[in-house]
Amino acid sequence: MGGHHLRHRQPVLHVSRPWCGRRRPACRLFGRALQQRRRPHQRGAVRRCRASRADGRRDHFPAGMANHLNRLVDARVPVVAIDRQQSGAHVDTVLADNEQGAYLATTHLIESGYQRIACVSGPPGVFTATRRLRGYRRALEEHGRPYEEELVRHGDFREEGGYRAMASLLGPRPRPDALFAANNLMTVGAVECLVDSRIAVPDEMGVVGFDDVPWAHLVRPSLTTVAQPTYELGCEAAGLLTKRIADPERPPTTVTLETKLQIRDSSLRTRQA
Structure with missing residues (x-):
């Protein structure tokens, strides 16, 4: 090679949620996965990414990370944010339509005859949690139902948080007869x-x-869910990252993908309460 040393600059993929695995087939072109789960580690990932001069980065940061994303942008590292719209961050973004998915779920429960529909939302201030709570509230209001704070709990996106939230909803009377x-x-x-x-x-x-x-149809009763286009999210993000690498100066793009309601047995009453 005539004494020339070629350095391969490997782009970085960042994923942090349990269901991100289904996105990975579309992401393998862009290198290794960094499993960063806490903000101090994510800040370290930003420093390492800038230092290594990676070609591109697909990020799944939590809310409040706009400054760190902009540091990558300032270092001319192409960035695509997945399922988080970072206020003040000038990056390409791929979103699922979280609000519409929650709206469809709540509307379905209303149309199935449920009267007191509770919501276990995510942590306050988290983008996806805020959007899903907004969709829940919009569905109630558009169907002439009151939005009642006593029927809303904020969990932590984990099983234990869901258990605790549900237990607290069962205490007051009248208790809810449905849950989103x-x-x-x-x-x-x-x-x-x-x-x-x-x-x-x-x-x-x-x-x-x-x-x-994948197992939602196997449990009894089978579980009604809002399906996100996880594979398509990965494909869109990979495409945006490729375009950003090819044209660093183009304006940021936001792509929002449709969510779909998969109706199964858990939301269909077999008898009147």
């Missing part, structure tokens, strides 16, 4: 709480979760 849970793990925790409390799904409590899972 804002992610798959909290749905699992909520259903576990209902089983432990001997509350029958769907006759005593209708349930719709957000994020479809």
Whole structure:
């Protein structure tokens, strides 16, 4: 090679959520995955990314990371944010339509005859949680239902948080007769709480979760869910990253992909309560 040393600058993929694995076939072109779960580690990832002069980065940062994303942009590292719209960050973004998915879920419960529909949302201030709560509220208001704070709990997107939130909703009377849970793990925790409390799904409590899972049709009753286009999210992000590498000066692009309601048994009453 005539003494020339070629250095391969490997782009970096960052994923941090349990269901991100289905995105990876579209992401393998862009290098290794960094499993960063806490903000101090993510800040370190930003420093390492700038230092290594990676060709591109697909990010799944939590809310409040705009400054760190802009540091990458200032260092001319192409960035695509997935399922987070970072206020003040000048980056390409790929979103699922979280609000519309929650709207469809809540509307379905209303049309199935449920009267007091509770919501287990995610942490306050998290982009996806905020959008899903907004969709829940919009569906209630458009169908002439009041939005009641006593029917809303903020979980942590984990099973334990879903269990605790569901347990706290069962205390006040009248208790809810349906639940919209804002992610798959909290749905699992909520259903576990209902089983432990001997509350029958769907006759005593209708349930719709957000994020479809491969086993949703295998449990009994099968679980109604909002399905996200996870593979398509990965494909769109990979495409945007490629375009950004080819044309660093183009304006940031935001792509929003449709979510779909998968209706199964957990939200269809077999008898009137």
